[in-house]
Amino acid sequence: MTLLSLMDRARSWPIFSVQDCAKWFPSDRRSAILLGLNRYVASGHIFRLRRGLYLLNQKPYPDTFSMCSRLDPLAVMSTESVLHHTGMIPEIPFATTAVTPAITARYQPQEGGLFIFRHVKPELLFGFEIEKRFPYSVRIARPEKALLDLLWFHRFEHDPDSYLAELRLEIPDHFSWKRFKEYAHLFGPLLAPLSDSVIRYFHT
Numbered sequence: 001m002t003l004l005s006l007m008d009r010a011r012s013w014p015i016f017s018v019q020d021c022a023k024w025f026p027s028d029r030r031s032a033i034l035l036g037l038n039r040y041v042a043s044g045h046i047f048r049l050r051r052g053l054y055l056l057n058q059k060p061y062p063d064t065f066s067m068c069s070r071l072d073p074l075a076v077m078s079t080e081s082v083l084h085h086t087g088m089i090p091e092i093p094f095a096t097t098a099v100t101p102a103i104t105a106r107y108q109p110q111e112g113g114l115f116i117f118r119h120v121k122p123e124l125l126f127g128f129e130i131e132k133r134f135p136y137s138v139r140i141a142r143p144e145k146a147l148l149d150l151l152w153f154h155r156f157e158h159d160p161d162s163y164l165a166e167l168r169l170e171i172p173d174h175f176s177w178k179r180f181k182e183y184a185h186l187f188g189p190l191l192a193p194l195s196d197s198v199i200r201y202f203h204t
Helices: 003-010 018-024 030-042 064-071 079-085 143-152 160-167 177-187 189-202
Strands: 015-017 046-050 053-056 096-100 105-107 115-119 128-133 136-141
Touching: 003 018, 003 030, 015 018, 015 064, 018 030, 030 046, 046 064, 053 064, 064 096, 064 115, 064 128, 064 136, 079 096, 079 136, 079 143, 136 143, 143 177, 143 189, 160 189, 177 189
Parallel strands: 096 115
Antiparallel strands: 015 053, 046 053, 105 115, 128 136
16 A cells, blocks of 8 residues: 555545455555554644544545534534534534434544544434535434424523523524424433523414
């Protein structure tokens, strides 16, 4: 695996793993592949996103949602990232955020910024669409679910109305209150105080 051969492969798959390299270069031993990857990280030709996952240092880089989905293939883009992406909150999030059935984790690689994965029970991993961002498939929560995911992590707020006012939410025309209520029911009674406040506060 030479640098030129790796770059040629990675141009079509710029976020790649050690396993990808093993498929691309089947005649190379794993130890040689790891040695080469460490060398190319040191030379700045590739970035290490996390252990075993790399990014080709060639602009334009894949968007952060694509990076996030490769950092954790089980994750669904959600909470502040999706709410800002859909215009529901004005503030630019300080991190790319997702929910995952895996353990809570944070990554801050050299490129891409901060990525935060928050654990949810597997039964709460619903309400998303798969968006193709070539060559990747990214799972992105619907706005109703992204809002409920955010509320879930703030379900013990003592003053729900004050918390909602601080969010400065803007509900778009395509937001489905029917879907929001159906999804809220699946979260169970712990979320009811906040989800009911959203309905009372915004659904006129």
